[in-house]
Amino acid sequence: MKNRVLISCLLAGAVLPTAALAQTTDIGRVGATGGASGGTADELDAPTATGVTRKEVAGGLMVEEDVPKAKSSVTRDFIQKQQPSADVFQIMKLSPGANAAAGDAYGLNQGLISVRGLEGGQMGFNFEGMPLNVASNWSVFPGQWIDTENTDVVTLNQGTADLASPNVTATGGVVDLFLHNPEKERGGLVDFSVGTNNFKRGFFRYETGEMGDSGMRAFFSYSHAEADHFRGPGRDQKDHFAAALVKDWGGGSKTKLAMTYTKMLRDVYKNPTLAQWKADGLQGDQTNYLDHYDTSTTGTRTSYYKQMRNPWENLLISAPSEFVLSDDFRLSVTPYFFYGYGASGGATVFASESSVAYGNQSQAVDLNGNGTTTDTGVLVYAPIFEDNKRYGITVKGDYTWNNHQLVAGIWYQYSRDELYRPYSTMDADGTPSDYKGESHYVRTADGHKIYQWYQDTRDRFKALFVGDTISFLDDALKLDVGVKRLLVTREGVNKVPNDVGDTEANRDATLPTLAVRYQFGAGHQVYASAGKGYRVLAAGALYPRYNASSGALATRANPDQPSEESTAFEVGYRYHGSLLNLSTSLFNYQFKNRQISASVCDPACLSQPINGGKQRATGIDFEMGLKPWNNLRPYFSAEYMDTEILSDLETGGNVLPTKGKNAVRSPKWQAAAAVDYDTGVEFANLAVKYVGSQYATFMNDQKIPSYTTVDATLGYRFHSAGFLKRPEVRLNLLNLFDKRYLSGVYSPTFNANATTSVGGATVGGTAPSYLVGNSFTAVLTFATGF
Numbered sequence: 001m002k003n004r005v006l007i008s009c010l011l012a013g014a015v016l017p018t019a020a021l022a023q024t025t026d027i028g029r030v031g032a033t034g035g036a037s038g039g040t041a042d043e044l045d046a047p048t049a050t051g052v053t054r055k056e057v058a059g060g061l062m063v064e065e066d067v068p069k070a071k072s073s074v075t076r077d078f079i080q081k082q083q084p085s086a087d088v089f090q091i092m093k094l095s096p097g098a099n100a101a102a103g104d105a106y107g108l109n110q111g112l113i114s115v116r117g118l119e120g121g122q123m124g125f126n127f128e129g130m131p132l133n134v135a136s137n138w139s140v141f142p143g144q145w146i147d148t149e150n151t152d153v154v155t156l157n158q159g160t161a162d163l164a165s166p167n168v169t170a171t172g173g174v175v176d177l178f179l180h181n182p183e184k185e186r187g188g189l190v191d192f193s194v195g196t197n198n199f200k201r202g203f204f205r206y207e208t209g210e211m212g213d214s215g216m217r218a219f220f221s222y223s224h225a226e227a228d229h230f231r232g233p234g235r236d237q238k239d240h241f242a243a244a245l246v247k248d249w250g251g252g253s254k255t256k257l258a259m260t261y262t263k264m265l266r267d268v269y270k271n272p273t274l275a276q277w278k279a280d281g282l283q284g285d286q287t288n289y290l291d292h293y294d295t296s297t298t299g300t301r302t303s304y305y306k307q308m309r310n311p312w313e314n315l316l317i318s319a320p321s322e323f324v325l326s327d328d329f330r331l332s333v334t335p336y337f338f339y340g341y342g343a344s345g346g347a348t349v350f351a352s353e354s355s356v357a358y359g360n361q362s363q364a365v366d367l368n369g370n371g372t373t374t375d376t377g378v379l380v381y382a383p384i385f386e387d388n389k390r391y392g393i394t395v396k397g398d399y400t401w402n403n404h405q406l407v408a409g410i411w412y413q414y415s416r417d418e419l420y421r422p423y424s425t426m427d428a429d430g431t432p433s434d435y436k437g438e439s440h441y442v443r444t445a446d447g448h449k450i451y452q453w454y455q456d457t458r459d460r461f462k463a464l465f466v467g468d469t470i471s472f473l474d475d476a477l478k479l480d481v482g483v484k485r486l487l488v489t490r491e492g493v494n495k496v497p498n499d500v501g502d503t504e505a506n507r508d509a510t511l512p513t514l515a516v517r518y519q520f521g522a523g524h525q526v527y528a529s530a531g532k533g534y535r536v537l538a539a540g541a542l543y544p545r546y547n548a549s550s551g552a553l554a555t556r557a558n559p560d561q562p563s564e565e566s567t568a569f570e571v572g573y574r575y576h577g578s579l580l581n582l583s584t585s586l587f588n589y590q591f592k593n594r595q596i597s598a599s600v601c602d603p604a605c606l607s608q609p610i611n612g613g614k615q616r617a618t619g620i621d622f623e624m625g626l627k628p629w630n631n632l633r634p635y636f637s638a639e640y641m642d643t644e645i646l647s648d649l650e651t652g653g654n655v656l657p658t659k660g661k662n663a664v665r666s667p668k669w670q671a672a673a674a675v676d677y678d679t680g681v682e683f684a685n686l687a688v689k690y691v692g693s694q695y696a697t698f699m700n701d702q703k704i705p706s707y708t709t710v711d712a713t714l715g716y717r718f719h720s721a722g723f724l725k726r727p728e729v730r731l732n733l734l735n736l737f738d739k740r741y742l743s744g745v746y747s748p749t750f751n752a753n754a755t756t757s758v759g760g761a762t763v764g765g766t767a768p769s770y771l772v773g774n775s776f777t778a779v780l781t782f783a784t785g786f
Helices: 002-022 041-045 088-092 274-280
Strands: 072-075 098-101 112-115 124-127 151-157 174-179 187-195 199-207 216-228 235-250 253-267 309-318 321-324 329-344 347-352 356-358 361-363 376-381 384-401 404-422 451-472 477-494 503-520 524-535 553-555 564-576 580-592 595-601 605-611 615-626 632-645 649-651 654-656 669-678 682-691 707-717 725-734 742-747 769-772 777-785
Touching: 072 088, 088 098, 088 112, 088 151, 088 174, 098 742, 112 742, 274 769
Parallel strands: 124 174
Antiparallel strands: 072 151, 098 112, 151 174, 187 199, 187 777, 199 216, 216 235, 235 253, 253 309, 253 321, 309 329, 321 329, 329 384, 347 376, 356 361, 384 404, 404 451, 451 477, 477 503, 503 524, 524 564, 564 580, 580 615, 595 605, 615 632, 632 669, 649 654, 669 682, 682 707, 707 725, 725 777, 742 769
């Protein structure tokens, strides 16, 4: 009922302004200049206030690629018609092979993405040439990076990474993000949104235009968003600042300074097991954290949503520069800096104050601050903090010599990542004394803060790369050869009492690439490529873990844990015609030591890898789209993929018979269809996404069913009036038919049910957890340039 009332109000809100303006303007008639309703011919031919050109293939879901491997790009023509707080995963979800499961409809909570069955932690995510994956475990949080209004293009390389890509994680491809380039004319953009679940958002951007004869132009922007949870209790909010400065040096040389800062405060969602979801559905107490403090059992005492708050802030700064030094030689230099700090809230109950561990030492501790150490069943706040700083630079030179395009360069990054879990006190009502976890610490008798664990990881990543593109037959045939030498040092400084001391892992890898492409006929191209990928072990492998009460060793340090390696092969075909564009690729991956990201929650969540052994994936991707045709731009994509685990996997001293099973998070079938309609005044689009069933365990004894979702957009643009340039009203409808479904595997396990090992022992099951797809969501946005 709440959704029906809201959508009625929103539809009325979209229609009434149109009707009112229609009474006072020439909307509805073709003017003397030939312009359609809502604008002059010049207005209709120019980009809209939000940057939509109406000229992109498939409404912005394709571009004409020319690289010798699979690549998909999403441009402003699609991005600027989505609900304005969408994150990068939601923007890419229609691209072939992209299985995106959002944390919520508004991009405020962490979602998941897998591409060709490879999850986000196996991919590289880059912002203006700087890597974004979390340093401790390579996970990604797309809602923290960039506003949709400032996103000009998102590119998805489904296969191997480029030689110059600054990643040590990209066995499964690379996503590149680029911040909006400042306009040459002074002006700006403002928009306001309201929506389901008390969603509110505002965005403002100011463009300086060209600053005299300096060759410089800049923009500054700010946005604020907040929303209630669509299931369970909680509310999230986000403030985001962005700025860019471009300096044109002349002769094609240019420097861009790009910066974003995000501050978020979230009440996180619970990710239920299949049994919990089936028992309670969308709003049940098993599916969600509790909206009250319940002392009836230990489990309910640590399930109060106010114990789970997640404050976070991060700063991204990158300064890519390109210098044209001669007709034959270009030099690119990209220095960058990343800062991230925040906590994932959680609580734990100690059976007794008489035995509390600090590393491998156990002692009596006053956990609740009442002056005694004899209490039992004491509730303690135990958030997980991360404090990460990264400094890096990529330098690349391109030199043209006869029919050779030579490239060579170096990448260097230093990172310090502190991941730690201190204890602090709780109030009598079950809330933390300080939800940020930065005060009210629990201390030992001699005054030391008690940490369950404290990982201080220092990384030094280096890469040297060289390549050559050789052209034949008047550039119709091109051969690419290249090699990257990767050198990695991870040093682990353990800051709790321990019996291991500091650890170090040194890794090196040689990553060759080979590709060929042939252009024939009018717009036809075939290509083939082969390359190796490499993903460095997670930082947690450097450290032992100890029982929180006894101090006994729970997990040994494993600095010799092997890194993930992949070999990828692709064969593809593209056609770029006067109306139709299409692309298809056959792919095959072979993995060693595949690292599957799983989250351990108690209830604060920490991502850690499971070694998935040897695996294979074989499949085909396809996408096609039309250029503008009678104001229509349709699009279709699909993927079929067959996966196989090639080894039996070890867990807890037992070997499970997983050989021959399917990989987790790897649907056999995915498909998407979309159509965009845009006259320059009225616009609408419809998108349908199908995702096949996905296994959540290596034993394939639990999976979630397939699902189909439908999203829609309706909008209208008005004449420019005074200082308002092409104002528009837009209604986004997500999960149009309010489907209730599990959208992705949040944390896979070895087996959900009791299983007999290879040696005949019984291995108990552990339930996987899942992401819940957002319910029906409506968002009404008013936007205008100025």
